[in-house]
Amino acid sequence: xxxxxxxxxxxxxxxFEDRGDLVVIRTTRRGSRHDVSPxxxxxxxxxxxxxxxxGVAAAGVGVWLAPEGDAEKLxxxxxxxxxxxxxxxxxxxxxxxxVVYTENVFVKFADGADPRVCREAVAxxxxxxKRELGFARNAFFAEAPPRSGRRVxxxxxxxxxxxxxxxxxxxxxxxxxxxxxxxxxxxxxxxEIGGVPVDAHASVVAAWDMTQGEGITIAVIxxxxxxxxxxxxxxxxxxxxxxxxxxxxxxxxxxxGSNHGTACAGVACADGLHGASGVAPRAALMPxxxxxxxxxIEEAEAFAWAADHGADVISCSWGPPDGAWWDPxxxxxxxxxxxxxxxxxxxxxxxxxxRDGRGCVICWAAGNGAESADNDGYASYExxxxxxxxxDSNGQxxxxxxxxxxxxxxxxxHGSQSLTPGIWTTDRSGLEGYxxxxxxxxDEVGDFTxxxxxxxxxxxxxxxxxxxxxxxxxxxxxxxxxxxxxDSCDRIDEAGGEYDASGHSPLYGYGRVNxxxxxALAASEPAPED
Numbered sequence: 001x002x003x004x005x006x007x008x009x010x011x012x013x014x015x016f017e018d019r020g021d022l023v024v025i026r027t028t029r030r031g032s033r034h035d036v037s038p039x040x041x042x043x044x045x046x047x048x049x050x051x052x053x054x055g056v057a058a059a060g061v062g063v064w065l066a067p068e069g070d071a072e073k074l075x076x077x078x079x080x081x082x083x084x085x086x087x088x089x090x091x092x093x094x095x096x097x098x099v100v101y102t103e104n105v106f107v108k109f110a111d112g113a114d115p116r117v118c119r120e121a122v123a124x125x126x127x128x129x130k131r132e133l134g135f136a137r138n139a140f141f142a143e144a145p146p147r148s149g150r151r152v153x154x155x156x157x158x159x160x161x162x163x164x165x166x167x168x169x170x171x172x173x174x175x176x177x178x179x180x181x182x183x184x185x186x187x188x189x190x191x192e193i194g195g196v197p198v199d200a201h202a203s204v205v206a207a208w209d210m211t212q213g214e215g216i217t218i219a220v221i222x223x224x225x226x227x228x229x230x231x232x233x234x235x236x237x238x239x240x241x242x243x244x245x246x247x248x249x250x251x252x253x254x255x256x257g258s259n260h261g262t263a264c265a266g267v268a269c270a271d272g273l274h275g276a277s278g279v280a281p282r283a284a285l286m287p288x289x290x291x292x293x294x295x296x297i298e299e300a301e302a303f304a305w306a307a308d309h310g311a312d313v314i315s316c317s318w319g320p321p322d323g324a325w326w327d328p329x330x331x332x333x334x335x336x337x338x339x340x341x342x343x344x345x346x347x348x349x350x351x352x353x354x355r356d357g358r359g360c361v362i363c364w365a366a367g368n369g370a371e372s373a374d375n376d377g378y379a380s381y382e383x384x385x386x387x388x389x390x391x392d393s394n395g396q397x398x399x400x401x402x403x404x405x406x407x408x409x410x411x412x413x414h415g416s417q418s419l420t421p422g423i424w425t426t427d428r429s430g431l432e433g434y435x436x437x438x439x440x441x442x443d444e445v446g447d448f449t450x451x452x453x454x455x456x457x458x459x460x461x462x463x464x465x466x467x468x469x470x471x472x473x474x475x476x477x478x479x480x481x482x483x484x485x486x487d488s489c490d491r492i493d494e495a496g497g498e499y500d501a502s503g504h505s506p507l508y509g510y511g512r513v514n515x516x517x518x519x520a521l522a523a524s525e526p527a528p529e530d
Contacts, residue, residue, distance in 0.1 A: 002091065002153045004169040004301060008161055009526060015094055022090030022098055023050055023064045028083055034062040034210050035472075035523045044080035044524070046074045052520045053098055054209035061173070063090055063098045097174060101492055102282065103148050104171040105156050106128070109138040111162045121165075125158045126198035141171075154237040179395045184424040186392060187247060187411035187461065193392075193420045194345035202411055202461065203490075204279050204515035207468050210523065214282025215474070216467040218268050219311035219360075220460065221302045222261030222318065226285035226428045229262065229447065231270040231278075240309035243289040244298040245309045248434025252287035259433045261287065263452040264317050266426025268460035269467065276425050279515065280340045280471070281466025286311050294320060294337075297481045300346035303362075307354035312470050314362045315463035319378045322369030325399035339377030351383045351478050357406060359478035361470070363387055363463040367401035367457035384483055388508055390457040392419040394492045396507045400455055407482065408489050410461035413453020422451035467520040476525060483524065486510045488518040 002018075005011040025047075027035060034052045047285055049070065055062035066074055078087035103126055109118045118138050122129055127142040144152045151174050152170045161167040183191060186198040189205035200253050217239050227238050241252040254261060254355050269278035269285050286306060292298045323332030347362060354360035362384040366373040373379045379386040385407035391398035391414035396402075398415045414421030427433035427442060427449040434449040435442035442448040462485070469481055474486070489511030491497065497505040 001428050002150060003522070004153055004156055004172070005160060006169055008167050008440065016091040016099055016101075017094075018089050018091055020071050020089065021068065022053075022068055023066050023071050023078070024086075024088055024090040024100055025062050025064065025078055026082060026086045027060045027062075028085050034064075034208070034520045035060065038526065039078075039083055039524070040081050043084065044079050045522075046077040049214065052206060052210065052516050054206075056057060061102075062099055063100060081094040085201050086147065086149075093174075100173040101150070101152060102151050102171045102173065103146070105142045105144065105159070105168065106133075106171060107142060107151060107156075107159050107168040108136055108470050109167050109465050110164050110166055110468035111137045112140050117164075121159065121162060121271065121293050123326070125155050127155060155294070158352070182272075182424065184420075185277060186344075187423055188277065188279070188421055196394050196419050198419050200390070200392045200411055202279075202465070202512060203260040203514045203516040204465070207465075207519045208281075210466075210519045211471040212470050212517070213269060213283030213464065213467040213471050216312045216471050217284040217286050217310055218280065218460075218463050218467050219286035219288055219306035219314045220265045220268060220308070220463075221288045221290050221314065221316050222264050223291050224261045224289040225265045226286070226426075226433075227253060227287055229266075229429050230274045230424050230445075231266060231276055232272045233284070234273070237285055239284045239286045240305070241287050242302075242305055244305070245289065245291045245296075252289040254289070254428065256432075258291065259291070260317070260456065261429055262427050262428050263434065263449060263455060264315065264460045266462045267423060267452070267457050268315055270426050273444055275443060278425075279461055280467035282469040283464070289441075295320075295340045295343065297498065299341055299344040300340075303343070303346035303350045305361075307350040307360055311350075311357055311360055313463045313466045314360050315460045316363065316378070316384075317365040317454075317459045319367060319421060320376055321363065322367050322399075322401075323371050325368060325370035328370075330369075333371040334375075336375045337377050339381050343378070347381060347383055355474075355478075360479045361385075361463075361466045361481045363459050363466065365459040366406055368399040368454045368456070369401060371401055372403040373401040374403040374407040376401070376405070383478075385462065385485070386509070387455055387459040387462045389453070389455045390512050391494060394512075395496070396453075396493065397453075400458075400507070401503065402506045404504075404506065407505060408462060408485055408510055409508040409511070409512045410458035410465075410491075411452065412455065412458040412461075422448045422449060422453035423456070423457045425452050462513055465513050465518055466526065468515055468519050472519055472523040473525055476522060480525065481522075484522050485513060485520055488521050490514045
């Protein structure tokens with residue numbers, strides 16, 4: 001048990017425990033909270049078994065959760081890597097929260113002490129003054145010798161025992177919360193809905209410690225977006241809005257009865273300041289209103305507009321009609337819907353020329369007919385990712401399409417016998433959307449809905465994760481982003497998922513998206529060679 005004191009020698013002792021489950025890594029690089037690249041193959045293998053919890057970008061420090069009993073072994077392996085400045089076991093406070101101790105100490109001497117004597121006292125215990133602090137008299141920020149580790153607690157206590165020292169403690173860093181997931185957003189983190197624990201999320205909140213999608217633009221092609229909603233009001237949130245269908249122009253707002261796009265946009269990137277957070281709350285939104293029939297030229301033009309105006313990720317929660325998912329005999333299940341050449345070429349254009357040649361990442365809803373996504377020419381096209389839906393019990397959503405085309409799954413609604421009504425997200429402001437101000441359907445004002453779902457919701461969820469990935473590594477191609485998602489998914493429903501030798505399931509693709517793991521993997525991906 002390690003201790004220090006806030007409030008001086010008479011202050012309340014703080015206790016920290018090593019439970020053997022945390023690894024703290026400080027790399028030689030700075031700027032990314034969990035950046036541990038480049039690593040040797042041995043260190044990379046060790047890092048792959050760790051789950052990122054939180055970190056401090058400026059210090060290049062990350063806190064990771066280790067499998068039970070493996071923390072010491074993994075820390076030793078990582079510590080021996082030249083790219084790692086330090087790796088060791090981490091601490092938890094009395095509440096169980098991770099705490100990072102640096103090799104730095106804050107110390108304040110009495111106001112009347114001689115500054116020269118203060119500096120000498122710091123040096124006597126083996127510390128070096130890094131700088132004098134201007135916000136208090138005789139206050140200093142000092143550092144211990146490299147690799148002092150937990151001895152920094154002892155050095156701080158030695159100083160605090162001096163009569164002329166008022167305050168002294170190691171620099172302790174805890175997780176800072178910027179955007180919290182709202183309680184009903186079970187798809188972002190473990191939650192309790194109606195008193196029932198729900199743990200079937202996509203590890204999104206854990207990913208926010210590394211990025212919230214800063215600098216990335218998500219294009220949502222749909223039936224319009226309520227850009228006046230409070231959750232899309234962050235500075236520079238709306239980028240290159242467009243209505244591709246009448247009335248054509250720069251107003252993407254929905255017409256009467258068009259509620260779908262606002263909910264999709266919220267799942268992807270709502271600000272999270274008022275009632276619902278998107279997966280990538282700091283990503284910009286490019287709302288593209290498309291209210292034409294399937295296969296229209298406007299459909300193709302939407303992809304070209306997105307690529308030409310800076311979209312990094314494109315989300316499409318639409319496609320051919322679905323069969324009745326509850327009726328296996330519905331002849332609609334056998335229909336094959338080809339992808340029009342015009343749309344195919346526009347998709348090719350977006351993946352070839354978007355993002356300065358690295359290509360836009362395109363996510364597509366797999367469909368809601370409990371049928372084969374392979375028959376859907378849109379979702380099964382090789383340059384897009386077909387996104388299936390999984391439920392709040394870690395299984396397949398009853399309606400979700402399946403097949404070889406499915407790339408991955410994201411949490412969404414389920415239907416009967418579900419623990420939740422669905423996904424909590426943005427609704428058209430006021431009484432015009434899915435929720436007319438009924439608290440059983442969302443909030444009392446009507447700005448949020450609690451029951452959005454289908455693969456329509458799963459698709460923008462993965463689009464948000466793609467934005468998080470690109471935010472930490474913008475050099476990745478669209479194809480590499482797909483591979484990052486593939487390699488970081490959680491395999492759920494092992495018994496019923498029918499995973500093949502390659503790790504692919506017709507129900508979940510390569511599994512349920514794990515945003516935190518995907519972002520950590522993306523940060524370690526090397527830049528492509530010219």
